[in-house]
Each structure stands twice: as structure tokens, then as C-alpha cells.
Amino acid sequence: MYFKNKKGQLEISITMMVLVVFIVLMLLSLILYFRFTYTEIEETREDILDQKYSSLLSTIIGLPEFRCSKNNADEECLDASKLHEFDKLLSDKHLDNYYRNLFGNVNGIWVEIIDSGLANNTKKDYSDAPMSQIYGEKKSKGLIYSAPVSVYYPDYKRYKIGVLKIQGEL
Amino acid sequence: MYKLNKRGIGITFDWIFSIVAGVLIFSFLIYFAVQNTDLFGKVTARIVAEELDILFSGYETTQTKSVLDFDKNVKLDFSCDKINKRQRFMINDREGKNLWGKIIFSPKSVESDKINVATVSWDVPFRVANFIFIWDKEYRINEMYETDSELIDKFKGAGEEIEIQEYNEGIDCKGAKKGIKTIYYSDTGEGQVCFNGSNDPIKFFGEAMMVGAVLSDKDNYLCIKDAINMKLEIMRKVFENKKNNLVGSNRFCNEDYSVLVNRIPTNVDDLDYSGFKLLKDRNTDLIVKGCASVF
Numbered sequence: 176m177y178f179k180n181k182k183g184q185l186e187i188s189i190t191m192m193v194l195v196v197f198i199v200l201m202l203l204s205l206i207l208y209f210r211f212t213y214t215e216i217e218e219t220r221e222d223i224l225d226q227k228y229s230s231l232l233s234t235i236i237g238l239p240e241f242r243c244s245k246n247n248a249d250e251e252c253l254d255a256s257k258l259h260e261f262d263k264l265l266s267d268k269h270l271d272n273y274y275r276n277l278f279g280n281v282n283g284i285w286v287e288i289i290d291s292g293l294a295n296n297t298k299k300d301y302s303d304a305p306m307s308q309i310y311g312e313k314k315s316k317g318l319i320y321s322a323p324v325s326v327y328y329p330d331y332k333r334y335k336i337g338v339l340k341i342q343g344e345l
Numbered sequence: 346m347y348k349l350n351k352r353g354i355g356i357t358f359d360w361i362f363s364i365v366a367g368v369l370i371f372s373f374l375i376y377f378a379v380q381n382t383d384l385f386g387k388v389t390a391r392i393v394a395e396e397l398d399i400l401f402s403g404y405e406t407t408q409t410k411s412v413l414d415f416d417k418n419v420k421l422d423f424s425c426d427k428i429n430k431r432q433r434f435m436i437n438d439r440e441g442k443n444l445w446g447k448i449i450f451s452p453k454s455v456e457s458d459k460i461n462v463a464t465v466s467w468d469v470p471f472r473v474a475n476f477i478f479i480w481d482k483e484y485r486i487n488e489m490y491e492t493d494s495e496l497i498d499k500f501k502g503a504g505e506e507i508e509i510q511e512y513n514e515g516i517d518c519k520g521a522k523k524g525i526k527t528i529y530y531s532d533t534g535e536g537q538v539c540f541n542g543s544n545d546p547i548k549f550f551g552e553a554m555m556v557g558a559v560l561s562d563k564d565n566y567l568c569i570k571d572a573i574n575m576k577l578e579i580m581r582k583v584f585e586n587k588k589n590n591l592v593g594s595n596r597f598c599n600e601d602y603s604v605l606v607n608r609i610p611t612n613v614d615d616l617d618y619s620g621f622k623l624l625k626d627r628n629t630d631l632i633v634k635g636c637a638s639v640f
Contacts, residue, residue, distance in 0.1 A: 196363070196364065197367070200364075200371055201371075203371075204372075207375050208378055223396070226396075227399055230399050230402055230403055233403065234402045234405055236406070237406020239471065239472040239583075242472075246628065246629060246632055247468070247625065249472065254587070256637075259590045260586060260590065261583075273445070273446065277445045277446035300590070301590045329637030
């Protein structure tokens with residue numbers, strides 16, 4: 176039997192080999208396709224997060240929760256008396272949930288005051304605080320997005336320079 | 346050897362040629378597939394949803410009127426989750442996104458290549474939020490009563506029948522025409538809306554909420570009103586925190602701060618013109634006394 180069908184057997188083997196190679200190539204192509212797609216989606220995700228964190232900076236500056244106003248007119252600054260201990264408000268579960276969803280997956284948001292006026296580490300009131308934590312906390316990992324802001328102290332009618340910082344992971 | 350196995354070499358070359366040609370053809374196929382397909386359009390819808398969310402975040406803090414030109418027909422469906430007090434939108438029935446912290450008034454479904462967006466600040470008298478309004482280019486209403494609202498003027502034309510009448514205290518929905526959304530509005534900002542077939546008036550305050558009542562249906566409006574109440578509550582807490590932080594420019598300030606902050610309402614239903622004016626006047630009084638203003 177074997178000797179009689181040698182040619183037929185060879186052709187079957189060749190067809191099988193062609194099929195195996197075709198399937199291998201097909202699988203490799205699929206793996207390659209999904210790798211390309213995954214890399215592209217990852218890049219898009221990073222771009223969107225980058226845009227999101229950058230726009231979050233301007234959103235925070237404009238939110239009535241933080242923005243300063245004088246006699247009901249909004250001004251281009253952040254109100255230090257609203258910022259100070261704002262994170263303590265988030266001990267309320269509903270508020271924490273609200274801001275967690277609003278700020279997305281950022282690690283922390285805070286305002287650092289340049290020249291806080293803190294002398295001998297004796298903290299008197301909100302005007303001496305070197306920074307105000309708004310949300311979360313600074314972690315070792317993550318990119319920091321920042322924007323300079325003017326911080327207003329309504330009691331003292333004084334302005335200081337501050338830096339609004341967001342730490343987020345891409 | 347070579348001379349003897351010429352046919353064998355021929356078969357080997359066939360194989361090498363097939364593999365090289367196969368790899369090249371598949372590579373081109375993958376390249377074009379990656380360039381031109383996006384997992385059944387889901388990725389594009391997702392990207393558009395994320396970018397719209399970023400855009401809406403920007404609108405939260407600026408007052409603007411603009412047209413989003415998508416170049417092709419886009420369908421945006423808006424819904425509101427009453428339990429979590431948050432809105433959600435879907436793009437072309439494919440991808441959705443939750444809208445946290447944003448207050449958007451629109452018809453349930455907006456479908457067009459050009460979508461209008463406008464924002465109006467809601468002040469009571471301090472700013473609570475910017476309301477975002479979304480409508481398509483075909484959206485029109487038949488409106489009876491002249492309001493000062495620029496946005497309402499944009500909707501005027503032959504379309505959905507909505508009646509806007511002057512608001513007076515004590516008005517209920519009995520006077521509203523059957524099957525027609527009736528909005529009662531006064532220049533003082535007070536108003537209420539009677540949705541089609543409903544006998545329960547829904548109270549609102551301010552021009553921004555009145556325009557919202559024009560665009561929304563009853564379920565969405567009630568749900569968004571809850572979200573507004575939540576934001577109002579947050580603002581009260583922000584002002585309480587501010588009051589605790591203010592050291593008082595002079596000794597008369599602290600008590601005045603408390604009186605003012607305690608008067609800040611946490612529900613839209615508690616807002617009226619006299620309360621609005623009182624808050625405004627108390628805040629001005631603080632400045633006159635040399636204290637820092639609360640808002």
C-alpha cells in the first residue's frame with residue numbers, strides 16, 4: 176500500500192505543511208495586528224490622559240469651590256480661605272465620592288505657596304500655610320502637572336504666588 | 346548532489362517564495378487594517394466620548410456659545426442616574442461616558458452634524474456652577490411670552506410647542522394647557538415648570554434653570570435638579586469652611602459671617618428673590634464694615 180501511494184502521500188504532506196505554515200503565518204499576523212492596535216490604543220489613552228490633566232488644571236482654577244471673588248464678582252485667583260483644609264471636607268463620603276469621580280484617577284491635587292511667610296514653624300492661621308492639600312496625596316510615582324496661580328487672602332487683602340499641582344499617572 | 350536533486354531545490358524555492366510573499370502580503374494587510382479599522386468603530390466612539398468630556402470640563406468654568414462641527418451625523422443620547430445624581434451620554438449608541446460634576450441640559454437625544462453648545466452661569470447670588478446647554482441645529486420651540494433670555498431667542502421658530510407665561514406666586518399647573526409643557530417665569534428669577542400632563546409644578550430659580558426646563562423632559566429635569574441641590578450643598582460646606590478659616594478683619598465680622606453662611610440654602614426649592622437679595626445685601630454689608638466678603 177505504502178509503496179503504491181508514495182506520490183499521493185507526498186502531496187498530502189505538502190498540503191498539510193502549507194496549511195500549517197498558513198496557520199502559523201495567520202496567527203503571527205493576528206498577534207502582530209493586536210500588538211499594533213494595543214500600542215495605538217495605549218498611546219491614545221496617554222494622549223487623552225495628558226489632555227485631561229492639563230484641562231483639569233484650568234477647570235480647578237475656575238471652579239467656584241476654589242476661585243476667589245470680591246463682592247460677588249469672580250477674580251482671576253484662588254481663595255486661600257476656601258483652599259485651606261478643603262481635603263477635610265472630603266471626610267464626608269458623598270463629597271469624597273463626588274470629587275473622586277470629578278478629578279478622575281489623579282493621585283493628588285495641591286497648591287504650594289511660594290513665600291508662605293512661615294516663620295520659625297509657628298503656624299498661626301491659614302495665611303501661614305505653605306501648602307493646601309485639595310485632594311488625595313502626593314505619591315512617589317506619577318507625572319506632575321502644574322500651573323502658576325495667584326492666591327488671595329481675603330482677611331489680609333493680600334495676594335501670594337502659588338503653584339497648583341496635579342499628580343497623575345499616565 | 347545539486348545536479349541530482351534539481352527538482353528538490355525547485356520545491357525548496359517554491360516554499361521560500363511562498364513564505365516571503367505570504368509574510369509581505371500579511372504585513373500589508375495588517376498595516377492597512379491597523380490604519381483603517383478600529384475594532385468596529387468602538388475605539389473612535391470612545392475617543393470622541395473622552396474628548397467631549399474634556400471639552401465639557403472646560404465649559405464648566407467659561408461662559409461660551411459655540412458650535413461643535415463633527416462633519417458627519419453624530420447622535421448624542423443624554424440620560425441621568427437619579428441614585429448617583431450624575432448624567433451620562435452615549436455616542437451613536439456605541440460608547441458612553443459618565444459626566445461627573447457637570448450639569449448639562451439637553452433634549453434626550455441630539456442628532457446632527459453640527460451641535461450647539463452654550464453655557465450660562467447659575468448665580469444664587471454666588472456662582473454655583475456653569476450650566477451647559479446642548480441642542481441640535483433643527484431644535485425650535487414655539488414660545489408665547491417674551492423673556493430677556495438670549496438663548497430662548499435662538500430656539501424660536503416652528504417646533505415643539507412650549508408655553509412660557511409670567512410667574513406669579515401661588516400659580517399651579519391647573520392653568521397649563523393640556524399636553525403642552527408650560528413654564529412660568531418672572532424677571533426676579535423665580536419660576537416653575539409644568540411638564541405635559543403633570544399636575545405637580547417643579548420649582549426652579551434663575552434664567553439658567555428656566556432654559557434648562559425648555560430643553561429637558563420631566564425625568565431628566567428632576568434628576569438634574571437633584572444634582573444641582575447637591576452642588577448647592579457643597580457650596581454651603583465650602584462657605585462654612587471659609588467662614589471657619591477667616592480670622593476676621595475686625596471683631597464684628599465673625600458673627601456676620603455665621604449669620605450669612607447659615608442663610609445659604611441647600612435646596613433649589615428654598616430659593617426665592619427675597620432670600621437672594623438678602624444674601625447679596627449681607628455680603629455687601631460685610632465689605633462696607635471692612636470685613637472680607639464671603640462670596
